[in-house]
Amino acid sequence: MEITEEHAEVAELEVHWRRAGDAPILYLHGVPTASFDWIPFLERLGGIAPDLPGFGRSAKPAEFDYSIAGYDRFLEAFVERRGIERLSLVMHDWGSVGLAFAQRFPERIERLVVFTTVPFLPGYRWHRTARGWRTPLLGELMMGFTTRRAFRRELPGELADRAWECFDQGTQRAILKLYRASPPEVLERAGARLGELRCPALVIWPTADPYIAAEFGQRTADALGGAPELELVDAGHWTWHERPEFVERVARFFRESG
Numbered sequence: 001m002e003i004t005e006e007h008a009e010v011a012e013l014e015v016h017w018r019r020a021g022d023a024p025i026l027y028l029h030g031v032p033t034a035s036f037d038w039i040p041f042l043e044r045l046g047g048i049a050p051d052l053p054g055f056g057r058s059a060k061p062a063e064f065d066y067s068i069a070g071y072d073r074f075l076e077a078f079v080e081r082r083g084i085e086r087l088s089l090v091m092h093d094w095g096s097v098g099l100a101f102a103q104r105f106p107e108r109i110e111r112l113v114v115f116t117t118v119p120f121l122p123g124y125r126w127h128r129t130a131r132g133w134r135t136p137l138l139g140e141l142m143m144g145f146t147t148r149r150a151f152r153r154e155l156p157g158e159l160a161d162r163a164w165e166c167f168d169q170g171t172q173r174a175i176l177k178l179y180r181a182s183p184p185e186v187l188e189r190a191g192a193r194l195g196e197l198r199c200p201a202l203v204i205w206p207t208a209d210p211y212i213a214a215e216f217g218q219r220t221a222d223a224l225g226g227a228p229e230l231e232l233v234d235a236g237h238w239t240w241h242e243r244p245e246f247v248e249r250v251a252r253f254f255r256e257s258g
Helices: 035-045 068-082 094-104 128-133 138-144 148-154 157-165 169-180 184-190 215-223 245-256
Strands: 004-010 013-020 025-028 047-050 087-093 109-117 201-206 229-233
Touching (some): 025 094, 068 184, 201 215
Parallel strands (some): 109 201
């Protein structure tokens, strides 16, 4: 499926996104990537993948509210701008902000696909790198000393180089603000209504993720309403880049739950 790149003003921000076909599927990336993360899915299933504010080629203003609530409001504005009434969400890492939107509008959500999202659950504690980012001055120093080589150690293949190209001061600032706005108690509150999401859901969770423990895959599935499918996968954080067959697994889920 052919992918086009588009941009427009959304909520007074210049926003860039990738789109393929007309499927009402919204793909939400995490840190530190952007819409390019989802190219394999766009080619196979179609849909829309925005660069969230602060990432990729979207605007990165200092005054944007880089928080769960801020991104929730942005997503509402984005789907309204695109004229999407009902949609499916495919999320990874900080793409979990889509769950905040979904909890406010459960009647608009057709399906959920969750790839190792930041847990909106009690008991999660930030990994070591995130704890550094959350610490004033230390986080700025860590950002300043980040190198392309470090990206290549953490991210698979071409994804590392694409992410590095976008890793400017605006993105660094967005990451620091997002993590500092999200202590564990905020994460827990953000998932208070997950049980109201009763649409078909697929949770794909790696067992070798260095950032989020495998136990949160089961706990995420348990928190969702309905009867979500859970698959624990021998992979790291970027599951479908390490295991491309999971693009087809998601395609099968969409066919079978349609």
